[in-house]
Amino acid sequence: MTDGPADLDPDDREGDHEDDREDDHEDDHEDDHEADHEVGHEHPRESIEAGLEAERIGRRATRTTWIVRDVSLSVRPGDRVGLVGPSGSGKSVLMRALALLDKLDEGQVRWRGRVIRRRRVPRYRAEVIYVHQRAPLFDGSVLRNLELPFELKVRRSKSFDEARAVALLEQLGRGADFLDKDAHDLSGGEAQIVALARVLQLDPSVLLLDEPTASLDRDGAKLVERALAGWVAERPDRRAFVWIGHDPEQIGRVAGRTIRMESGRLSEAP
Amino acid sequence: MTYVVIPWWRVGLAAALVLLSGALSAALRLGMGRQLLIASARTAVQLVLVGMVLQWVFARGHWLAVVGVLVPMTIIAGVSAVQRSPRRFPGDLAIAVGSVWATGWIVSAFGVIAVVSPRPWYSAQYLVPITGLILGNSLTGIALGLDRMTSELVGTRAQVEALLAMGATRWEAARGPLRRAIRAGMTPTVNSMLAAGIVSLPGTLTGQLLSGIAPVEAAKYQIVIMFLIAAGTAFGTCAVVLLGFRRLFDEEHRFLHRRIYNRKTGPKPG
DSSP, X not given: OTTSOGGGOTTHHHHHTTGGGTTOGGGXXXXXXXXXXXXXXXXXOOOGGGOEEEEEEEEESSSSOEEEEEEEEEEOTTOEEEEEXXXXXXXXXXXXXXXXXXXXXXXXXXXXXXXXXXXXXXHHHHHEEEEOTTOOOOSSBHHHHHHGGGGSGGGTTOOOOHHHHHHHHHHTTOOGGGGGSBGGGOOHHHHHHHHHHHHHTTOOSEEEEESTTTTSOHHHHHHHHXXXXXXXXXXXXXXXXXXXXSOHHHHHHHOSEEXXXXXXXXXXXX | OOOOOXXXXXXXXXXXXHHHHHHHHHHTTOSOHHHHHHHHHHHHHHHHHHHHHHHHHHHHOXXXXXXXXXXXXXXXXXXXXXXXXXXEOTTHHHXXXXXXXXXXXXXXXXXXXXXXXXXXXXXXHHHHHHHHHHHHHHHHHHHHHHHHHHHHHHHTHHHHHHHHHTTOOHHHHHHHHHHHHHHHHHXXXXXXXXXXXXXXXXXXXXHHHHTTOOHHHHHHHHHHHHHHHHHHHHHHHHHHHHHHHHHHBOTTSOBOGGGOEETTTOOOOO
């Protein structure tokens, strides 16, 4: 990652002047021109309260069958959403769609009132992070894994804070010596902890958590639950999560509201 | 230039050696006899045909005849580069043919016009063998680069997507695999340059020694050829990997992993 020929980056040229007009809404017309037929010509101003909104999104499996269809959902600041449903009902596909990791076949995702296109996608994904249930680690130590996302262009104004990383790991039940461990030697549960600490230190707004305690024991799971609830409670004006889980008790503990997915469609659970 | 003309009956003597090997295989039940026979027959037929075509082209001396030989050579190189990989993706054929065509011809034109400088510059005696050597080696680099790129991307898909999910641009997410792919494509060429003249006598040098050219003159030719091959392979491999990257990652920074399919099972639907 580090020794790459950054000057070859085909996206770099586009990226550089991007920051200069971060708040320049006039430019969005040319930026997002192909996206916004539903939003209309009036470009809405960014609204933090709007959070993350999915409007009738759909993902096809084949030409005629759908994995997820007609799903509308909104995640506002302070929300702790539980997402439940049988295996294969499309929960992970929905989360990947929300993170814009897959192309939508129908509908749209809006962030703070706006559709995200092209060059803005990395910045969106810095705010709304999908955490895979078997989140992969990279070669090297735990420390290296935590530093790595700070090398991305989208985070060039931030830098890795070791003290903060240690504090986060401590919250998740690991000591400071954990930083020096080799990623290859970690258990599934430990890897999941590193993956969570890795995204928490990035200070995102929404975490899309795909079974974040699947590989952890009871105590480990409790620590993760507490850490994530505390993380939202610390900044309810900005932060939120969606949590895919299979354990109804756990969902009852972590979620403020629960939605249920079945055969690719949503139903608000009682 | 002095060299001995081999009459056809003495070519037959060499063939007798192959027949002897075939007999050995039959005696030891190696099961190689048939293959050896087919391979020998193909060698003879293919090379005689090439010899006849080139003899005609050399006799004509017209640039159109030279182009007529080089175009099919180029297309065959591109096609066979793609066919060596067990994984395919839509557009890979066009990318491989385009890459080998553009880079092979540019390097060859530079080599023949600027370095060797024959008169006329399109003289088939120089253009055909030099372009052939560049295409043949660049074919290997392109095939290895393509194969390594798809295998790396499939194998490290979780890491690539984790990087994208944390806000990486498509380039940041893919450059590790891409770099390894380019390196894999270049390795045989670099190795052959390191070993040139030590482990074996390279083909051009051998050929020129056989045709009676002074060894140091022959060495100079071989050096030029090696450099042209290295450049052709480097440019060709980089081109194919970067163009492939553009096919497999879209402008919204998504990894289109479903585009990669197994050659035997065919493209995925949808």
